[in-house]
Amino acid sequence: MDTTLKTSIWQQFGAAIDMLNDAISLCPDHLWTAVLWKDPDDVQYGQFWFVAYHTLFWLDLYLTGYSDGFAPPAPFIRGKLPEKPYTKDQIRTYLDQCRRKCQATIEALTDEKARQRCTFDWVEASFLEMQLYNMRHVQEHAGQLNLLLGQHDVSGMDWVTKARDKAG
Amino acid sequence: MFRVWIGLQRPETKLADTPMDTNLKTSIWQQFGASIDYLADTLSACPDQLWLASLWLTPNAKPERAQFWYVVYHTLFWLDLYLTGAEEGFLPPAPFTLIEQDGDDPLPERVYTKDELQAYLNDCHKKCQATIEALTDETAHRHCRFGWGECSFLELLLYNMRHVHGHASQLNMLLGQKVGPQPDYVTQAKNEAS
Numbered sequence: 001m002d003t004t005l006k007t008s009i010w011q012q013f014g015a016a017i018d019m020l021n022d023a024i025s026l027c028p029d030h031l032w033t034a035v036l037w038k039d040p041d042d043v044q045y046g047q048f049w050f051v052a053y054h055t056l057f058w059l060d061l062y063l064t065g066y067s068d069g070f071a072p073p074a075p076f077i078r079g080k081l082p083e084k085p086y087t088k089d090q091i092r093t094y095l096d097q098c099r100r101k102c103q104a105t106i107e108a109l110t111d112e113k114a115r116q117r118c119t120f121d122w123v124e125a126s127f128l129e130m131q132l133y134n135m136r137h138v139q140e141h142a143g144q145l146n147l148l149l150g151q152h153d154v155s156g157m158d159w160v161t162k163a164r165d166k167a168g
Numbered sequence: 169m170f171r172v173w174i175g176l177q178r179p180e181t182k183l184a185d186t187p188m189d190t191n192l193k194t195s196i197w198q199q200f201g202a203s204i205d206y207l208a209d210t211l212s213a214c215p216d217q218l219w220l221a222s223l224w225l226t227p228n229a230k231p232e233r234a235q236f237w238y239v240v241y242h243t244l245f246w247l248d249l250y251l252t253g254a255e256e257g258f259l260p261p262a263p264f265t266l267i268e269q270d271g272d273d274p275l276p277e278r279v280y281t282k283d284e285l286q287a288y289l290n291d292c293h294k295k296c297q298a299t300i301e302a303l304t305d306e307t308a309h310r311h312c313r314f315g316w317g318e319c320s321f322l323e324l325l326l327y328n329m330r331h332v333h334g335h336a337s338q339l340n341m342l343l344g345q346k347v348g349p350q351p352d353y354v355t356q357a358k359n360e361a362s
Contacts, residue, residue: 126195
């Protein structure tokens with residue numbers, strides 16, 4: 001696979017993950033359960049910690065490429081809310097794992113793998129397209145989490161242009 | 169929509185002559201187009217009373233910079249410019265100006281209307297699709313330089329997509345906070361701009 005393509009995807013995908021990392025790192029304790037939007041099913045689905053977890057869960061799953069049999073690493077559970085919110089340390093550890101997995105997945109990408117079909121109920125695409133979809137999904141929630149911080153007078157957030165050399 | 173490449177690449181083929189991988193073009197357009205469609209849906213859904221609403225607090229900047237209409241304009245300006253690939257020589261269509269590139273941090277002389285921004289968005293949508301459709305290995309590798317760094321034109325497309333999507337999601341969230349259910353996430357590019 002073309003090196004420019006791999007470099008381009010990693011630099012931008014990594015930058016989106018780094019923006020998510022910044023939002024999580026900058027979130028003060030009192031905003032960890034702040035509500036981004038009102039979710040009709042359960043208020044926790046719209047809280048800062050859960051939106052961060054949701055983003056990482058799908059980042060991990062889409063990097064795997066399929067849903068059947070996928071399970072996040074402990075202590076995370078699939079399909080239901082935990083008894084209490086995951087902690088910032090737990091979420092940051094998961095982010096570091098996902099970041100490494102993302103870089104390794106892109107580095108190992110072949111033309112054959114890039115063309116592999118991925119099927120979900122809401123989208124069917126090549127593995128390559130799914131990674132761009134994945135990048136957009138990470139950027140979506142990173143932008144929203146950063147916006148929530150900006151609405152609460154937290155400073156320090158900035159646009160990340162390229163992936164950093166190391167996880168923050 | 170895209171030319172299908174069925175031939176084998178000849179050993180002597182130059183970079184400039186090499187057709188781009190169809191899967192790559194399709195992937196980029198489907199996702200980039202979806203981000204633009206998401207911005208279009210969010211722009212359309214904005215009620216008049218939120219056109220000047222602020223997305224975030226601006227203790228160290230002009231408050232207009234955080235208003236709904238200006239964030240849309242900022243997103244479209246850079247979408248257009250990055251599709252061009254260079255700041256030098258770029259000029260947005262009338263009535264828009266080069267204000268985003270002015271280091272003195274000026275503001276437009278007036279608030280742009282929703283109709284004006286929707287028309288600009290439709291132009292950018294067409295330009296984006298045409299740019300990706302015309303992409304060759306040579307143009308993908310073209311080196312681009314900006315104040316924030318350097319990258320290939322291919323990477324700039326992904327950067328641009330991320331920038332559009334980041335702001336679309338923030339605008340969408342503001343609508344969700346102020347008026348309730350917001351436009352759905354767009355999974356792949358729609359066939360035509362709305």
